[in-house]
Amino acid sequence: MTTSEIITIGDELLIGQVLNTNVAWIAQQLSALGINIIRDVTVGDDENEILRTLKECYSECDVVVVTGGLGPTKDDITKGCACKLFNCGLTFNEEAFQNVVNRFKNLGYEITESNRMQAMVPDKCIPLQNHNGTAPGMLFKENVDGKTKIMVFLPGVPLEMKGLIEDYVLDILKDTYQNNGLYYRTVLTQGKGESFIAEIIKDWEASLPENVKLAYLPQYGSVRLRLTAYGSDLEKNKAIVNKELEKLVRLIPEWIYGYDDDTIEHAVGVLLKKDNLTIATAESCTGGNIAHHLTLVPGSSDYFKGSIVAYSEKIKNDVLGVRKETISKYGVVSKETAEEMSQCARKLMNTDVAIATTGYAGPGGGDETSQVGTVWISVAGRNFVISEVFHFGTNREINIKRTTYNALKMVYNCLRDKKLQ
Amino acid sequence: MTTSEIITIGDELLIGQVLNTNVAWIAQQLSALGINIIRDVTVGDDENEILRTLKECYSECDVVVVTGGLGPTKDDITKGCACKLFNCGLTFNEEAFQNVVNRFKNLGYEITESNRMQAMVPDKCIPLQNHNGTAPGMLFKENVDGKTKIMVFLPGVPLEMKGLIEDYVLDILKDTYQNNGLYYRTVLTQGKGESFIAEIIKDWEASLPENVKLAYLPQYGSVRLRLTAYGSDLEKNKAIVNKELEKLVRLIPEWIYGYDDDTIEHAVGVLLKKDNLTIATAESCTGGNIAHHLTLVPGSSDYFKGSIVAYSEKIKNDVLGVRKETISKYGVVSKETAEEMSQCARKLMNTDVAIATTGYAGPGGGDETSQVGTVWISVAGRNFVISEVFHFGTNREINIKRTTYNALKMVYNCLRDKKLQ
Numbered sequence: 001m002t003t004s005e006i007i008t009i010g011d012e013l014l015i016g017q018v019l020n021t022n023v024a025w026i027a028q029q030l031s032a033l034g035i036n037i038i039r040d041v042t043v044g045d046d047e048n049e050i051l052r053t054l055k056e057c058y059s060e061c062d063v064v065v066v067t068g069g070l071g072p073t074k075d076d077i078t079k080g081c082a083c084k085l086f087n088c089g090l091t092f093n094e095e096a097f098q099n100v101v102n103r104f105k106n107l108g109y110e111i112t113e114s115n116r117m118q119a120m121v122p123d124k125c126i127p128l129q130n131h132n133g134t135a136p137g138m139l140f141k142e143n144v145d146g147k148t149k150i151m152v153f154l155p156g157v158p159l160e161m162k163g164l165i166e167d168y169v170l171d172i173l174k175d176t177y178q179n180n181g182l183y184y185r186t187v188l189t190q191g192k193g194e195s196f197i198a199e200i201i202k203d204w205e206a207s208l209p210e211n212v213k214l215a216y217l218p219q220y221g222s223v224r225l226r227l228t229a230y231g232s233d234l235e236k237n238k239a240i241v242n243k244e245l246e247k248l249v250r251l252i253p254e255w256i257y258g259y260d261d262d263t264i265e266h267a268v269g270v271l272l273k274k275d276n277l278t279i280a281t282a283e284s285c286t287g288g289n290i291a292h293h294l295t296l297v298p299g300s301s302d303y304f305k306g307s308i309v310a311y312s313e314k315i316k317n318d319v320l321g322v323r324k325e326t327i328s329k330y331g332v333v334s335k336e337t338a339e340e341m342s343q344c345a346r347k348l349m350n351t352d353v354a355i356a357t358t359g360y361a362g363p364g365g366g367d368e369t370s371q372v373g374t375v376w377i378s379v380a381g382r383n384f385v386i387s388e389v390f391h392f393g394t395n396r397e398i399n400i401k402r403t404t405y406n407a408l409k410m411v412y413n414c415l416r417d418k419k420l421q
Numbered sequence: 422m423t424t425s426e427i428i429t430i431g432d433e434l435l436i437g438q439v440l441n442t443n444v445a446w447i448a449q450q451l452s453a454l455g456i457n458i459i460r461d462v463t464v465g466d467d468e469n470e471i472l473r474t475l476k477e478c479y480s481e482c483d484v485v486v487v488t489g490g491l492g493p494t495k496d497d498i499t500k501g502c503a504c505k506l507f508n509c510g511l512t513f514n515e516e517a518f519q520n521v522v523n524r525f526k527n528l529g530y531e532i533t534e535s536n537r538m539q540a541m542v543p544d545k546c547i548p549l550q551n552h553n554g555t556a557p558g559m560l561f562k563e564n565v566d567g568k569t570k571i572m573v574f575l576p577g578v579p580l581e582m583k584g585l586i587e588d589y590v591l592d593i594l595k596d597t598y599q600n601n602g603l604y605y606r607t608v609l610t611q612g613k614g615e616s617f618i619a620e621i622i623k624d625w626e627a628s629l630p631e632n633v634k635l636a637y638l639p640q641y642g643s644v645r646l647r648l649t650a651y652g653s654d655l656e657k658n659k660a661i662v663n664k665e666l667e668k669l670v671r672l673i674p675e676w677i678y679g680y681d682d683d684t685i686e687h688a689v690g691v692l693l694k695k696d697n698l699t700i701a702t703a704e705s706c707t708g709g710n711i712a713h714h715l716t717l718v719p720g721s722s723d724y725f726k727g728s729i730v731a732y733s734e735k736i737k738n739d740v741l742g743v744r745k746e747t748i749s750k751y752g753v754v755s756k757e758t759a760e761e762m763s764q765c766a767r768k769l770m771n772t773d774v775a776i777a778t779t780g781y782a783g784p785g786g787g788d789e790t791s792q793v794g795t796v797w798i799s800v801a802g803r804n805f806v807i808s809e810v811f812h813f814g815t816n817r818e819i820n821i822k823r824t825t826y827n828a829l830k831m832v833y834n835c836l837r838d839k840k841l842q
Contacts, residue, residue: 198495290709300732305732315726
């Protein structure tokens with residue numbers, strides 16, 4: 001089985017200034033080819049640390065993917081490290097230089113000496129032309145003790161890294177390594193905790209074939225169950241995983257809302273489409289984030305019509321149509337206001353379903369009846385309205401995320417139970 | 422100087438199923454204490470790999486923070502690895518068990534045998550009670566060759582990990598390690614590429630003190646410049662960094678929009694507040710994401726009034742008030758529609774400023790005049806309206822992100838240049 005390690009380079013990652021999204025994306029691509037990733041390592045812009053990590057990882061596995069440190073500035077030292085590791089010099093690559101010249105012409109930028117340096121590549125590498133930036137990728141392929149090893153260096157800018165992987169690296173990996181059998185599927189559940197689910201499925205779990213692993217991934221009150229089969233025979237592993245997945249689904253059908261990369265907004269979309277229903281949102285504390293999530297799903301314009309982000313009270317009254325008396329009598333964060341918001345949104349945008357949120361997302365806010373952190377969520381249908389109160393804490397970002405997730409879960413459950421027809 | 426490594430455990434991270442947000446958050450906390458992080462490592466749920474990595478990291482640095490694999494299910498094997506590493510057994514912790522009992526009582530869940538197991542902790546550790554979940558943290562503190570070493574194990578669920586770090590770990594680290602001098606500041610720029618900026622500041626960069634490093638972090642057409650001072654004297658390093666930062670600001674004043682953790686939405690908020698202006702959005706392709714970003718800023722209710730997410734044409738007409746003729750004559754993705762959207766939003770929500778977006782975010786969509794990926798952004802003030810067309814590609818998520826960022830940049834530039842008064 002082909003093994004891989006991913007190295008990401010940059011002080012900005014080590015101090016946590018930048019979220020490392022590259023590693024997850026690269027891992028998804030390699031896993032989809034059945035390549036087994038055994039370790040990810042992040043190091044700073046330090047030559048000794050970079051060289052040590054490159055050597056270590058290259059000795060441990062077949063494929064090493066490295067990102068970062070290929071820019072035009074002084075802190076970019078990865079290329080020098082690659083030359084040291086592979087014991088080679090730099091050579092000028094005309095195609096890479098023309099790429100920079102053309103890009104800069106379009107942008108109206110001047111070529112600097114540092115851009116010319118970016119077109120120098122290690123003489124033992126296969127240069128990969130970058131269609132989204134100035135730094136070319138560099139791929140080394142060697143035969144070590146009868147095995148083919150690949151180490152590829154890519155820029156850290158996600159768009160450039162992704163372009164190079166899609167344009168070149170995946171094809172080279174597919175051609176070089178066959179017989180990779182890693183295969184996995186994921187079942188998404190909501191409504192019960194992981195220890196509860198583990199108890200129900202324990203006999204089945206104990207009977208799993210030796211090469212199949214079950215993992216529990218809890219997040220925001222949702223639990224994802226991932227089944228992975230290891231080994232070299234992909235077709236056999238697919239059959240095993242899908243067979244075991246069927247058994248699992250039969251054990252916990254009522255808590256499953258989707259599979260694999262599905263999201264709760266995707267699951268909501270599937271149910272809306274199935275019943276030919278449309279949806280709108282009226283958002284206060286979530287500030288448009290529920291609408292944003294609903295519209296992340298391709299094709300959502302079939303069922304999502306729009307949203308009123310009614311942040312100020314005046315817009316709740318004037319645009320959305322919530323009565324002034326409701327807010328003054330019950331408060332802006334209340335069951336009554338939330339329910340009137342969802343009903344008004346449904347009528348205003350003429351949809352079958354509407355979601356509304358009103359709350360104090362923090363860190364400030366709150367009034368005499370509702371503390372900061374309190375959120376009301378309401379779901380309305382033609383002849384139906386419900387609402388629920390939550391206390392999601394005073395961290396603004398987390399509060400908004402949890403409110404969004406729970407609002408989508410509420411509407412999902414209502415749709416599943418046919419309450420909104 | 423105190424050194425640290427962060428280990429994150431979980432197959433879900435290795436295969437890229439879950440984005441590793443823990444490592445960035447932990448790194449921020451440690452960096453804020455002046456602790457120097459030298460490496461992050463992610464490994465799967467594999468005992469050999471976990472043990473090897475724990476040993477390696479513990480031998481290389483002073484503080485090792487480990488997350489993941491402490492749940493109640495079979496795939497959670499970190500606790501066993503900790504016992505092997507520290508050569509100890511498990512002991513029942515009454516306080517941790519009562520925590521589970523109380524949590525489950527509130528949730529109406531039943532206690533299972535696996536929950537009881539979660540209250541067993543290694544007998545050489547200091548247990549850290551988890552107020553957001555069932556798995557206690559476990560902190561080991563040892564004297565090795567005259568130096569104090571700490572290794573702490575935390576659950577992988579971000580909320581639980583964060584709670585334990587804030588409730589216990591930071592205080593213990595502060596008490597144990599003094600004299601950490603790492604200090605950094607970041608300058609945020611937009612409008613020019615990194616090689617252009619590097620050219621302007623090269624003499625200053627060459628004259629930086631030896632213990633100060635400059636890093637360039639490009640992202641979405643913005644370049645962040647981070648100055649870091651290393652060494653043991655925090656006060657001295659603060660003074661050096663702030664002095665050099667002042668010099669840098671004088672070299673490129675017109676491209677700076679903020680500092681450190683500022684965001685473009687924060688910078689927009691600062692300018693709106695300064696001039697006592699209000700803002701609204703009318704969003705089609707961004708589906709509420711600009712409103713979401715504006716409202717991520719605490720206190721944004723002072724200037725942000727609301728948004729109309731007009732996904733369907735009917736809502737563009739009926740709620741927002743865009744004329745049918747404009748859309749039929751010029752198309753829904755056009756300069757004219759975008760400008761009418763921003764002007765209608767401004768009037769409807771009675772604000773000083775409004776942003777509008779209309780585009781084909783992909784992967785489908787497009788018409789005879791506008792390809793998929795095409796986006797129009799417009800900014801309107803009382804006596805001012807502009808618009809710009811972009812081609813952000815057909816990856817829906819990336820298109821939405823880039824449109825959001827560029828819309829905020831456009832309004833920032835208009836505010837800075839006093840065009841919206």
